[in-house]
Amino acid sequence: MSAANQIQNKKINGQYKRETFPVLEMSCAACAVSVESMLKSTVGVKDAGVNFANQTAWVEYDSKLAKPADLQNSVRSIGYDLVVDVEDPQAVQEEAQRKHYEAVKHRTIWSSILSMPVVIIGMFFMDMPYGSYISMVLTAPVVFYFGRNFFVNAWKQARHGKANMDTLVALSTGIAFVFSVFNTFFPDFWHSRGMHAHVYFEAAAVVIAFISLGKLLEEKAKSNTSSAMKKLMGLQPKTVRAIIDGTEHEIPIASVKVGYTIQVRPGEKIPVDGVVINGSSFVDESMISGEPVAVEKKNGEKVFAGTINQKGSFLFNAEKVGGDTILAQIIKMVQQAQGSKAPVQKLVDKIAGVFVPVVIVIAILTFITWMIVGGDNAFTYALLNSVTVLVIACPCALGLATPTAIMVGVGKGAENNILIKDAESLELAHKVNVVILDKTGTITEGKPVVTDLVWTNGEASVREKQILYTLESQSEHPLAEAVLNNLKSESISAIMLDSFESVTARGVKGTIDDKNYFVGNRKLIAENKVNISIEISTLTTKLQSEAKTVVYFSDNHSVLAVVAIADKIKATSKAAIESLHNKGIEVYMLTGDNEQTAKAVANEVGLKHFKAEVLPSDKAQFVKALQAEGKVVAMVGDGINDSHALAEADVSIAMGKGSDIAMDVAKMTLITSDLQSIPKALNLSTKTVIGIKQNLFWAFIYNVIGIPLAAGVLYPVNGFLLDPMIAGAAMALSSVSVVGNSLRLRAAKI
Structure with a gap:
């Protein structure tokens, strides 16, 4: 597939065009929502959608009212970017993602290094000479250099009336730093009022370091999203041998036209779809049918792009070239299946969407209330209590709740020969009620x-x-x-x-x-x-x-x-299928093989539901049909022919001994190709999701109790005001609780 085809471009309804652009700088599902809303609000845009998983946006727009540059400027205004008007947008996107990952890695390492001495001073040597000044010098680059993106993004979001996790990180760390700087230089302001001049540099530094670590883990998980498409495209040879006017010519595949006579030698990939006109051979068509036995090809037989010739050689007449070949259709179907899924709003993003503005409003109301009722020290109480609200509401534990549980879950999976590429699939797998199994290479060897x-x-x-x-x-x-x-x-x-x-x-x-x-x-x-x-x-x-x-x-x-x-x-296939049945899960077998073979295999492994002589597109349609009935579908396969269905399924699982493309498209890979790992993967998902929910509970229980205390609700009753230092400790304790709870999953049995 040429670079020009990387950006799909077609006319719709007269002047309307639909184009797909790579998106840069997205780091969470909430980012995808922001980009989508900005695109939809751009003049001339009829509709738009953003896919966080493959970092792309499709836009349907009036070409007379809007240009790609207008779309790009709209997205840039909130801190993201579109790749437009370049020869190879995929390469530009990959390079940008590589640079972004390196930048996040650099920020995470240095913010962690600088935060360590600040934490040690703040927790154990708070009274050491010049301790506050040393902490201030070390914290300043963490907050305003390595954490500058939080402030930049928060400002861009604010300009459009939006708020996200970056907003809360910027506010809490910024105010904590400024408040601490004031207390460092003017401690007498508090001493004269009978109060201690606390500093919270360690809170500001640690928040930046922890949140940066979470973003690094996310970027690492996304680093291989485009490799499946690369490998599918790599199945096409770069050049072909065409017989033109009786003479053999080696020409680029893009130059092949319908009607050309193509020669294929032993061991070569077939470049385009066509019909054999001279010679015979056996061709490995497993990428299409999934079946391991090569198919005999002689005069009049059809051959398909991407399949592999065996020992013979033959001539064939090109019938379908470029985007019309079966291989090109598989590539297109996989891209559409991946791109058609709406970005999944993670639970933590949904909570953050409400949590951030609520905390800001509470802090403002706290300040206003104390200014009114605070008496002689109104400003002191107002500032102290509003900062305490922001410090205790710091999103560190919230930011760690999902990543830490996912990290431990992924590690636990690896110990059990289950490689998990995508947190979404780990979160969703516990809901699966239908499992579809490919036959060849999945149920069989x-x-x-x-x-x-x-x-x-x-x-x-x-x-x-x-x-x-x-x-x-x-x-x-x-x-x-x-x-x-x-x-x-x-x-x-x-x-x-x-x-x-x-x-x-x-x-x-x-x-x-x-x-x-x-x-x-x-x-x-x-x-x-x-x-x-x-x-x-x-x-x-x-x-x-x-x-x-x-x-x-x-x-x-x-x-x-x-x-x-x-x-x-496989020796374990029957037991694995029985285990899935015992969990109340429906199991289907789909195969390109004949009815007799399919029935014999189904009977041997105890399957009631199976479909034979199924094409790759039929598998994907079957997945869609089950999803339309409200089922949560897991697809398990091992070949290129399974890639479309894998991309379409809610949870996709590849066999470790299968094709590289199946493993790239799938979100989970079973290293041992043992089907008994599937029930384990579903159990792991259940335990991980329970861990995430428990973590969110611990992340919020401190806020539910602590924010009202920080605002001073008990002051009229017993004169109690929460010390900002205690608020900082509570915030740290919530993070420790989250991490500790996540680590319990290591000992769990799946």
């Missing part, structure tokens, strides 16, 4: 193996095994590899043949000492008038009913052996 090798005379001679080995070693059929692997385990080696012939769509024939031997399907045996006994017929019928492929080995007169080949079911 994904590789054909010999399950039965029955010699008609009871035991074969070494020479017969050598003949079978030799014939299969020269065969181009993909199932021959399974037979070879089976015989290699017996240390069988090849011998010399007098002649060898590959019989198209039948098998192979070889001659030794004027005697013919055949390896192939029933048609090959029948055409050469080889006798098939009733016992052999009964055996093959039984094997085929078990969804196994049967290969015959014979001489001129009779069948010497029957070989059954199948994709073995």
Whole structure:
């Protein structure tokens, strides 16, 4: 896919255009909401949507009233940016994200280093000579240099009447710092009023350091969002060999036109969709069908871009090129599935949306109230109590509530061979009530193996095994590899043949000492008038009913052996499916394989629901249909053909031995490819979400109790006023409670 196609651009309803732009500088789901609202309010914009997961925005706008530059300026006004009018916007976005991650990492490291001595002085050596001055010098760069983005973003949000977590961080740290500076230089102001001149530099510094750490963890989790698209696009070769006017030319893939004759050699990727016109081969189409057995291609057979040719070579006529190929459609479907999901408002973002303005209003009301009723020391009480409200309401614990639980949950998952890329999926997995399993490579091993090798005379001679080995070693059929692997385990080696012939769509024939031997399907045996006994017929019928492929080995007169080949079911698949059923979860199997094979596998693992001969787009449609019924769907797959459905599902899980693309699109990966890890992942989600909710409780219980105390509600009753130092300690204690509660998950059983 060319760079020009990275930004989709098409006419809609006359002058309306719909374009997709990369977005820079978004760091939370609330950012996506802000960008979306600004785009929608821009003159000429009909509709817009922002996806935080893949950092893009689509905009439908009147091209006569708005230009991309107008959209960019609108987004820039609140501190974000759109990538417009560049050759390779994806590259620009990736470079910007890399620089942003490095900047956040730099800020986090240095703010942490400078905060440590400030905390030590503030907690243990508060009376040391010049301690306040040392703390002030160390805190100033943390707050106003390494934490400057909080102030800049808070100002930009305020200009548009908005407030977010940055607003509260900026207010609490800024006021705490200014208040502490005043107390450092003018302690007598408080001493003359019978009060101690407390400083809160450690509170300001630690808040910046902790919140920066949380943002660093978020950026790290998002760092690989575009790799799936890169790998899908990498399936297309850069150049192709086209036969033009009878001469072979190597041309760029972008120059291929419908009707061109293309040559494909052994081991090459097929560049575009078309029909074979000369030659034959076997083609690995697992990226489309998910099935491990390569498909034979001869004259008149269709071939598809991105699939891999095996040993033969052929010419084909290009029928679909560029964005019309099956591979291009898969890429487009994955992009649309990822981009169509509205940004999920995390629980903490929703709470923060109410919490921030409420705290600011309470602090202002506290100041006003004390100015009215404070008497002779009205200003002192007003300033002290309003600052105490902001200090105790500091969002440190709130900011840590989700990340710490997620961090421990992700670590716990890794210990149990579950790699979790996305916090959203970990939070959502406990709600899953439908699990969809791909067959090949998920329920089964994904590789054909010999399950039965029955010699008609009871035991074969070494020479017969050598003949079978030799014939299969020269065969181009993909199932021959399974037979070879089976015989290699017996240390069988090849011998010399007098002649060898590959019989198209039948098998192979070889001659030794004027005697013919055949390896192939029933048609090959029948055409050469080889006798098939009733016992052999009964055996093959039984094997085929078990969804196994049967290969015959014979001489001129009779069948010497029957070989059954199948994709073995994993040892743990049945138990895992039973475990999911016991949790009340519906389990479906989707496969591109035939009905007979699908039914045999479903029966063996105890599945009631399955669908056979399913295309990649059908899998995604099935996911959508279940979601339309209100189901929360988990999709488990291992191949490129599963990538669209994985992107569409609420929770996507890839098998660790599957394709890189499936693992990139999926939000969870099972390292061992053991399906028993799926129930574990769902249990882990449940425990993590409980931990997050408990953390939010601890983060807020101090505020629920502390903010009214800080505002002075008990003063009329018993004269009690909360000391800002106690408020700072309560804030720190809430953070310790959150971290400690998260660490309990390490010992939990899943």
